[in-house]
Amino acid sequence: MRVGELFPQYAASSLGKIKIKGVSSHTKFLEKGDMFFIIEGKSFDIFKVLKDIEEKVSIFVVEEKHQEKVNRIIKKKPIVFVKDIKKELRRATDEIYKGVIEGFKFILVTGTDGKTTTAYLIWQLLKSLNLPAIFLGTIGYYLGGRKKESLLTTPDYLMLRRILKREKDAYVVMEASSQGIEEERVDNLSPKQLIFTNLTREHLDYHKNMKNYFQAKKKLFTRNPHSLALINIDNLYGKILVSQIRNEKFTYGENRFSDYRIKIDKVTKRGSLFRILYKDEEEKFFSPLLGRMNIENLSAALTSF
Template sequence: MRLDELARVIGPSATDGDLTREIEGLCYDSRQVGSGGLFFALRGVAIDGHDFIGAARERGAVAVVLEDPKRAPAGMTWLQVDDARLAMSRAAAAFYGNPTDGIPVVGITGTNGKTTTTYLMEAIMGRAGMPAAVLGTVSYRFGSRVIPAPHTTPESVDLQRIIREFADLGARGVVMEVSSHALEQHRVDGCRFDVGVFSNLTRDHLDYHLDMESYFASKARLFTELLAADAVKPRRAAVINIDDPYGVRLAASAVAPVISYGLSAAAAVRAVDVGFTVDGIAGTLVTPEGTQPFRSQLLGRFNLYNILAAVAAGVALDIPLADIVAALGGSVSVPGRLERVENDRKVTVLVDYAHTGDALENVLATVSEFARGRIITVFGCGGDRDRGKRPVMGEIAGRYSDLTIVTSDNPRTEEPGAIIAEVLAGLRGAGVREFAPEELGTAGEKGFTSLVSRRDAIRLAIRAARPGDIVLLAGKGHEDYQIIGTVKHHFDDREEAAAALGDRE
C-alpha cells in the first residue's frame, strides 16, 4: 500500500520525505521490521519507540510515524501525529483492507466474565450460521487455526492482521474480549463494532489505571465513542448489565441504542424461575423477542449473567431466540473456568481463572451452593500488580473456604513471600486459625496456611481432601506458565492437579 494512501487515513500534522513509496508492512517493534516497513514509534511506560527509530531503519524501515519529529534520523521519511497508537490503529485497519467492515463484530469488556461470554457467543453465532473467530485471554482462534494470546486484546497491527487471516479462512463474524488496556491504548479503534457488551466493573488493573474512575473511563470508550453509527454500520447496539452500578452510568451515556440485561425487572433481557444445581442452570428467558425456557451446563449465578449477556448480544444481532436457546443448551466448555480435573477419588477438583476479589467471591459463592463436603482453596496474587486486592482476596477466601492455602501466582519480580504476607493479612482478619502446612486439615476446624511453591500447595490440597470435598485452584485457570522473576516457566494447574491425584503415596 502506498504511504500517501495511509497518510490520508492517519491524518498527520506534518510530513517530510517521499510519500509515494510502497509500504510492505507495519511494525511497532524494531526487531520485527522488514524491508519496506513503516515503523510506529510508540511511547510506553518504560520504553520510548523514538529510541529505536535508527534500529528500525537499519532493518529496512523506509518511513516512521512519530510524535517528535526532532527524533527522526536525517533523510528518513516521517509523519508526525499527536498519538502514534491511534494512528497505528487506523493505518492497520486500512492496510489489511478493513476486515471488520463486512462481518458482525461483538466486543466484550468488563472486569469479569469476558472469556465465558465469548465462548457462548461463538456457540450462538455458529448455530445461526455465522461461524465466528474468537479473540481473547485464552487464544485467538478460528476453526483449526489457533494463535497463542500474549495479550487479551492484541496490538492493533496484530489484531487487524489476525482478523484478516480469519476472515480469509471463512470466519463470518468476530467475537473479541476488549481489555481496558486495549481501549486506553487505541488498539481497537480501527475496528467497526456491531455490538458492545459491558459485563461489570470491580477492582482490577489499578496498578495501571490508578483509580476506579480512570479504569471505568477506559472501558466506557467502547460505548461512548466506538459504537457511534456510521455509513458502513449504521445500526449498532450497546448490551449493558444494569445490575452493575457502573452499567447504569454507562447506559445513560452510550452512543448506541441500549439493550439492558440483568436480573432486575427493569432489564430488557432477564431470567426468571432460575434454578442452580451441580449440573448447571435452568430457568426462563424474558427478552424483547419473547419468552422461552433454557438450560445450560455452566455453573452458578455469575455464569447466569454471562448467559444473559450473550442472549442480549444475540438479540442485538437479530439471531432467532430458538437458535440462542439451542446454543445455550449445548456443551460450552471454557478452559480454566470452573474446569474439572477428573479423578476416581470422589473429590471435585476445579480450576478457575478467578484472580480478582469479585471473581474469587463469585466462584466461591457458586461452589458453596452445591458443596457437600469441605471447600479447600488454593490461590495467590500476581506480583508487580495491584497490591490493594491482596488482603481483600485473603479475607474472601477465609470467609468461604474451610481450608485455604495461600501460594504463589505469577510473582514476577516481587519476592513471593512478601506477596503472600499481604494476602495473609486479609485471612487473619477473617478470624480463622493459622496452621503449619503439615497440620492443615487435621484439627477439624477452619484454617489456613501458606506455601511458596504452587506445586507443593496443590499437592497439599489434594492430600488433605476427603471424598466429597471440593478443591478449588484459583487464579491461573487456562494459563500454562508461571512467571518467576522475568522468566516464564511451564506450569499448568490442571496438569499439577492430575499428577497429585495420581500420586497414591
C-alpha cells in the same frame, strides 16, 4: 504501496520508490518488507533489537528526538524521521490496510468480570449456527480452525488489521479491555453490538479510581452511538450506564426491570437450571457451567442474537 505515496516529501527521491509490504511496530509480528515504526515501550527497550531485525525491514520510522541514537544503530536501511510517531503509525495503518475491516461484524464485550467467558460463548454459539466467526481475547485468537497466542487481550489498532487482512467476512467477537478502549484500539470498527457485563474494583492501578474506570468503559458506547447495547443492570454501574448513553439498548439480569429477566431455578454441582423471560415469552435453559456469574455470562450470550 511505496514510501513516496505515504510520505510525499520523499516522492521524488530514491527513498520514495521503496516498496512497503506492510506496517509493523511489534518485532514478534514483523514480516519481511514491512515498514517498522520504532516506538518506545515501558518495559522493553526496542533499541536493543533494531540490529537483529534490520534485514527484514524495508524502512524504519522513528521520532526526530531519537535521530542521533538510531543513526548509530541502523546502518543498512533508510530511516524516516517524524514528529509524532503514534499519529504517523495510525495514518500509515489506515492507508496500507484500507478496507481490511469492511465486511466484518464486530461484537465487543467489556466488563471487569465475565467478558472472556461471554465473548467465548457468543463465538461458540455463532459457530454452532454455522456462521463464520473469529474470537479475539485473553485465551487466544481463534481464526477459522487456527489458534494463535494473544499478545494483548484487545489487539491494538494495527495488530487487529494485520490479523484480519487474510480473513474473509465474518463475525468478530472481541474482548474490549478498559485499557484497550482508552488507547483507542477498537476505534473505527462500527460494531454491530456492545455488551457490558459489570464493573468491580479492579485495575485501579491503571485507572486510579472507579470514576475513571467507569468513564473508560463508557467511552466504548459513546464513541459508537449507533451500535446496539446489551447491559447487565444487576450491576450498579450497568444501571448508571443505561441512563447515560444514547445507544439503542436492551438490559439483562435478575433485576425485575430487565428487558431480558433471568430467573434461576436450581444450581447444583452438575450445573444450573434457569429461565430467561422477555415480554410474554419464556425460555428454559440448563448449563453445566457452575455459578451465578456463568448464568449471567450465558444469558448475555444467548440474548445477544
